[in-house]
Amino acid sequence: MSVRHLEQRNALARITVIAKQAINPGEELVITYVNPTMGVRKRQDKLREWGFGKCKCKRCIQEEVMIGKGGYVGGGEEAGESVDDLTRELKAGLGVM
Secondary structure, eight states: EEEEOOOOOOOTTTEEEESOOOOTTTOOOOOOSSSTTTTTHHEEEEHHHHHHOOOOOOHHHHHHHHHHOOOOOOOOOOTHHHHHHHHHHHHHHHOOO
């Protein structure tokens, strides 16, 4: 899913969610609020900045277990700029600064 705040007249304007592939009936739709290429600790920090609690998704839990075992290598941040741009766009559109 790709989320865009196309109508920015006010904070209550609509957010557009675009499917990037076909969706089957009953299929769960998910989006990420942070750059998924970041390591788990950086993703958790970004979620806290947004005011969310700690993520307890399967991936985050598994990566934290691997950190505890000394076997985890964090993700890169190559896509950081485009995600930061999207973050600024969403925050501005929602009136969150």
